[in-house]
Amino acid sequence: MGMSDSGKAEWLTTRVDNLANWARKNSLWPMPFGTACCGIELMSVLASRHDLARFGAEAIRFSPRQSDLLLVAGRISIKMMPVLTRIYEQMPEPKWIISMGACASTGGVFNTYSVIQGIDQFLPVDVYLPGCPPRPEAIIDGLIKIQQIISEDSLSHYKVDESSEAVAP
Amino acid sequence: MLPADQIRTVMHDQFQAGFLEVTEFRGMTTIHVKGKIVLETLRMLKSDPRFACNFLADLTAVDHLEKGGHARFSVVYHLLNQHDGLRIVLQAWVDEELPVLDSANELWRTADWQEREVYDLFGIRFTGHPDLRRILNPDDFKYHPLRKDYPLEGRGERSDFPVVARTVGSKWSDRGRTFE
Ligand code: SF4
Numbered sequence: 001m002g003m004s005d006s007g008k009a010e011w012l013t014t015r016v017d018n019l020a021n022w023a024r025k026n027s028l029w030p031m032p033f034g035t036a037c038c039g040i041e042l043m044s045v046l047a048s049r050h051d052l053a054r055f056g057a058e059a060i061r062f063s064p065r066q067s068d069l070l071l072v073a074g075r076i077s078i079k080m081m082p083v084l085t086r087i088y089e090q091m092p093e094p095k096w097i098i099s100m101g102a103c104a105s106t107g108g109v110f111n112t113y114s115v116i117q118g119i120d121q122f123l124p125v126d127v128y129l130p131g132c133p134p135r136p137e138a139i140i141d142g143l144i145k146i147q148q149i150i151s152e153d154s155l156s157h158y159k160v161d162e163s164s165e166a167v168a169p
Numbered sequence: 170m171l172p173a174d175q176i177r178t179v180m181h182d183q184f185q186a187g188f189l190e191v192t193e194f195r196g197m198t199t200i201h202v203k204g205k206i207v208l209e210t211l212r213m214l215k216s217d218p219r220f221a222c223n224f225l226a227d228l229t230a231v232d233h234l235e236k237g238g239h240a241r242f243s244v245v246y247h248l249l250n251q252h253d254g255l256r257i258v259l260q261a262w263v264d265e266e267l268p269v270l271d272s273a274n275e276l277w278r279t280a281d282w283q284e285r286e287v288y289d290l291f292g293i294r295f296t297g298h299p300d301l302r303r304i305l306n307p308d309d310f311k312y313h314p315l316r317k318d319y320p321l322e323g324r325g326e327r328s329d330f331p332v333v334a335r336t337v338g339s340k341w342s343d344r345g346r347t348f349e
Contacts, residue, residue, distance in 0.1 A: 079307045081330050088333060113314055113323025114306070121328060124335045 017154050024068070024094065025150040028057040028143070031067035031091065033084060036074030038101040041133040050136040055143050064090040069146065073133075075103035076116040088123055096149065098142050099125045102132045171219055173198050183213060189239055189262065197258060201239060204263035207246075208271035214248055214257065215276055222248035222257060225273065228283035230291045234317035241265040242293055246273070263293060272298040290315035 034042055046052050046060060061067040064087045076084055088097070099119055102108035105128045107117035119125060126149055129142045171179065177191045180200060187206030192199045202210050214220045227247040234241060240262040248257045263270060272295035273280040284295045285304040292313035295301060303310060310326065312319050 078310075078326050085330065085333055112321055113319075113326055116327055116330075122330045122332050124333065 017156075020155060021151045021153055024153075025147040026056040027059075028055075028069045028096075028146065029059050029061050029067040030057055030069040030071045031061055031064050031087065032071050032073065033087065034071075034073040035076060035080060036103060038073035038103065038133040041136065042071060042073045042100065042139065045136045045139045050140065052140070052143065055140065055147070057143055064088070065092065067091060068095045070095065070097045071100060072097065072104040072119055073100040075108060075110055076119055077114050078116065079114075081116050081119075081122065084119065085122060094150075094153070096126045096146050097123055098127045098129060098139075098146065100129045100139065100142070101134055102130065105130070108132065176200065179217075179219070180210075184210065197256065199258040199260055201243075201260045201262065204240075204244070204261045204270050207244070207259070207261035208273065208276075210259060210261075211246065211248075211273050211276055214259065220248075220250065220255070220257065221252065222250045222255070224249040224251050225277035225279055225283075226256075228273065228280055228287065230287045230293055230315075232291060232315065232317045238262065242268055242291060244270055244287060244293060268293040270295055272296060274298055289313070292316065 032039065032042055034040075044050060046058060052058050057069065064070075068091065070088055070091060072084065088095070097119075099105045103110060103115070104119055105125075107115050111117070116122075120128075127142045127145045129138050131138055134142070173191050173193045176198060180188045180191065180202075184202065184206050187203045187210075189201035189203060192201065200210070214222045225246065226249045228245070230242055230244045232242055241264060243260040243262050246259040246261070248259065249255070250257075261270060268291070270293060272284055274284065274295075274297065281299065282304060284298055285300075285302060287293050288295065288298075288301055289303040289305050290313055302308070306314070312324065314323070
């Protein structure tokens with residue numbers, strides 16, 4: 001860091017990055033999408049014993065418009081996938097996805113016509129949690145990985161790419 | 170409860186050609202009939218004082234594609250007489266070409282959703298049903314997945330969804346992700 005040839009702006013941007021990342025990673029607002037047994041494990045992580053509040057992510061929001069971390073906990077059926085996509089699209093940027101458990105990540109043991117074989121086929125997953133269900137420690141580890149991703153982030157990434165068809169919400 | 174051979178006589182006298190057989194397995198009596206007389210049989214089992222089955226405990230279906238039987242599908246009605254605990258099973262056999270049965274909705278209202286489930290998963294239709302829509306699968310689902318000729322992994326339905334990309338610029342997805 002410091003002043004560079006290109007002037008003050010660059011120095012300032014770096015500091016804003018750090019500030020924004022620090023604020024973002026320590027106050028994640030998860031949107032829980034618990035569709036099966038993993039959802040139960042997720043509840044225990046939010047409760048007092050494992051206490052996700054220690055990592056600033058205790059404010060569970062059931063409105064996607066108020067959250068920035070989508071926690072997919074459980075198997076996603078073909079009937080639920082459009083709903084999940086809709087919820088992800090409603091979340092404001094920046095946003096991250098944790099795919100929790102074998103089912104959300106790969107379909108798990110449910111190799112049937114009605115279960116999505118991994119939500120990452122259709123959604124940009126950031127962190128996968130292995131396990132059936134993942135232990136609470138694993139969920140906390142996944143959250144710390146998300147924090148790590150956020151701290152590597154930069155505000156300059158949020159410029160909308162004119163050449164791409166993607167539209168910021 | 171009537172013994173099986175008496176049920177056989179009663180059924181034969183009342184329904185002749187539509188009646189197929191009565192079988193017994195571990196104390197459970199099953200009456201097999203052709204699909205077209207299912208409603209009369211159910212009405213008789215409900216109103217005849219010798220049976221008086223006032224409760225439809227379950228309604229489901231079986232695909233006998235490779236197993237063999239009187240026809241391809243049998244729709245299974247589990248009936249219960251709640252006064253003396255008599256249980257009786259009725260199997261109505263229907264062909265693949267015309268999988269249509271009369272709805273039991275007028276006798277037991279609980280048949281409504283159960284017939285919708287049988288329709289959704291086996292493609293058996295029920296005439297006289299007030300609202301025969303799919304109940305579990307999405308409305309635009311094309312097949313009847315509990316039929317034995319439908320593959321377990323489906324016909325591509327589970328991978329047929331739009332892909333949502335990251336919504337901010339291309340740089341976003343290029344982020345190096347190392348967790349060492
Ligand atoms: S991964 Fe295991 S615990 Fe999680 S939803 Fe699937 S079956 Fe349930």
